Amino acid sequence: MDFDFTPEQKALAKQVRQFAAEQVAPYRRxxxxxxxxxxxxxxxxAAEGLFALRLPEVYGGRDLDAVSAGIVLEELAAADLSVCFPVLNAALVGGVLAANGSPEQLEEWLPPIARGESVLALGLTEPEHGTDAAAIAARAEPDGDGWVLTGEKxxxxxxxxxxxxxxxxxxxEPGPYGITAFYAGLDGVEREGLQDLGCRSGGRGRMVLDGLRVGPEHVVGGVGRGFGQVMRGFGVSRAMIALMAVAVGKAALDEALAHAGTREAFGQVIGRFQAVSFPLVEHVTLLHAARLVAFEALWRADVGLDPRETANMAKWWxxxxxxxxxxxxxxxxxxxGWSEDGPVAQRLRDVIGLQLADGTAAATKLVVARRLLGRESAP
Known part of the structure; x- marks a missing residue:
């Protein structure tokens, strides 16, 4: 069992770490x-190739494995969690397109994604349907040879x-088999930003699909197959989100450890007090273990094994x-730490959102429970 990265992966981590230190971290606040x-x-x-990670080389992508993409997101998240989301979406949505699109669709769609000309969003969650994504209410009504989309994301x-x-x-029909995926431009789509506790530069918002017309060439993978496509993608993206979370937690702990090694009280640095150092040791241990579970999930995806159980373990934990x-x-x-002038308060605000992204703890535990017990014996 090898717990080390390849020389290529180490070089990739170094490249992204340097980019993040110079172009991301100084502007986080x-x-x-x-x-x-x-x-x-x-x-x-885009110039760094961060939107091309999982796309095939023939379409301008880097064709990186899942572990390597996880390394990139981990390095970016340590600098500023908010900048990870367009990279994550390019990997998740781009991966769904690459796996399900026709050759003509891929030729049209993937090169602009790789070049950063197409910035992607995943339009799944609705005001009344989040965890229960199979119950989404947005509709696509037939219109000539195409469709008209109405609803809110x-x-x-x-x-x-x-x-x-x-x-x-x-x-x-109701349920997952009545859902279709469409890849479409957003020109003319009404959008509104949301005011959030954290990740405030990530651009979270709502979209109103008020008669958006799409042609048959916008259907991804066939009518009625949309839900399964994105669920398979979550088997990788949830592990990537877990690594993003670990990176934020570790960055906060690094700040605390540096403080504990220099701050003095009662005639000595506070790190000498067990009440200060032992809790930090415990959290370093838990994050280290969570990181290993997340990378195991990505490794499983890379070698052709089912990553879903492990990825969902990593996502809730x-x-x-x-x-x-x-x-x-x-x-x-x-x-x-309490002051917004320092980095830790923002890191805490930001990382709380990852307890919701791509599935809550309850939703991901449900996936694991059903795989361990079988659907007939699980919630």
């Missing part, structure tokens, strides 16, 4: 206050920046561990 990325950041990320990351979205709408770690880091720094 400014972006959070402004509620948007700094101008030019998305173009710089909400809690969609990158809404503020997206040029295209993978939109899910009901074309048939890692964000909780990261929130707890960031909270402990804030307490360790005391008034310095």
């Amino acid at each position: 400014e972006s959070d206050v402004r509620g948007s990325y700094r101008p030019g950041l998305l173009a710089e990320m 909400t809690s969609i990351m990158t809404t503020a920046y997206a040029t295209h979205a993978l939109l899910f709408a009901r074309t048939g 890692a964000p909780k561990a990261a929130v707890d770690a960031a909270h402990q880091a804030l307490l360790t720094l005391g008034h310095l």
Whole structure:
């Protein structure tokens, strides 16, 4: 069993770490206050190949394995969690398109994604349907040889920046087999930003599909097959989100450990007090273990094994561990941690959102329970 990365993966991590240190981390606070990325950041990320990670080389992609994509997101999240979402969407949505599109669709859709010209959103969640995504109410009504989409999507990351979205709408019977996926441009689609506790520059918002017309060439993978396509994608994306959470928690703990090694009280650095150092050790341990579970899930995907059980384990555990770690880091720094002038308060605000993204703890535990017990014996 090998727990080391390949030389290529180490070089990739170094490249992204340097980019994040120079072009992302210095602007984290400014972006959070402004509620948007700094101008030019998305173009710089595209030039680094960050939107081409999982796309086939023939369409301008880098054709990286899942572990390598996880490494990239981990490095970015340590600098600023908010910048991960367009990269994650390019990997998830781009992967769904690459696996289900026709050759003509891929030739048209994938190169602009790889170049960063098409910024992607995943249009699944609705005001009344989040965890129960198979019950979505947005409809696609036949119109000539195409479809007209109506309904609302909400809690969609990158809404503020997206040029295209993978939109899910009901074309048939209730339940998952009546849902179709459409890949469409968002010109003319009404959008509204949401005011969030954290990840304020991530562009989360709502979209109103008021008669958006799409042609048959926009259908991805066939009518009635949309729900299964995105659920398979979550087997990888949930593990990537777990790594993003771990990176945020670890960054907060690094701040706390540095503080514990220099801050003095009662004649010695506070790290010498077990009440300070032992909780930090516990959180470092829990994050380390969560990271291994997440990378195991990505490794399983890369070698052709089913990653879903492990990915869902990582998805419920890692964000909780990261929130707890960031909270402990804030307490360790005391008034310095509580202040928004420091980095820990923002990290805590940001990472809480990952307990909701791509499935709550309850939803992911349900997946694991059904795989362990079978559907007839599980919730």
